[in-house]
Amino acid sequence: MSDLVVVVYPTEQKAEEVRQRLFELQKEYLIKIGDAVIATKNESGHVKLNQLVNSTAIGAASGGIWGLLIGAIFLMPLVGAAIGAASGALGGALTDYGINDKFMKELSETLQPGNAALFVLVDGVTSDKVLEDLRGTGGTVLKTSLDHSKEQALREALAAHPITTEAAASQPSA
Incomplete structure (x- = not known):
């Protein structure tokens, strides 16, 4: 079963950066993405969908x-x-593949102009490794189909400070 995750970022560039990061994780077989779309809302209130497949x-x-x-x-x-x-x-x-376009546009109407929402349809995931990699990327969870514990873990990972290589080296190993 697929899970839907929608995260709002302050800019389209930040949403694109996270989407590319997810694609890199997919190459490592840590996540399987069914669809990944960035929705933006311009100053006039028009919602634009940046889809992978035209x-x-x-x-x-x-x-x-x-x-x-x-x-x-x-x-x-x-x-x-x-x-x-x-x-x-x-x-x-x-033809509409992946996430329903009408649903994405309706949900994106709530965005502030200039913000971007990253819609990701996740078909499979190694949660702990993906959350560790997304740690500190920012963003606000707008909607998910995850259970409460997984959604809370995602919120905490996005809001946490990223682990630097220096901090990781100074932590005692168990």
Whole structure:
């Protein structure tokens, strides 16, 4: 079962930094991310979603290729490519992978202008190691589907001071 975690950061750059950090942890097999989206709210109140996958562009590209191939059969490759790209783009725009876009936009309406919310759909996690790595990154937990103890551990890790290598070396080992 997947868990949803939404953390608000003061800037989009900070949210992007944490998202990249999570991707690095995924490369180390410490977390499995289903989706990671950054939502920002500008001064006029418009919410923008910075998603990993642009399904409209992917649909247009794949539709164009299929349309070109089918069009070549009927000796009209350019028409086939155009129709395929248009239908693929429409299909891609109607497809929503991961976290529901409408839900993210509604929840992001509560953001202050300039702030950014990092939406992460977590499919699996080694909690202690990931929380240790995220320690002190800041941010405020806005919403989660975690149980109370895991949510509290996340809040504490985000708010804690980061462990420096000097502090870690000075601590006595058990």
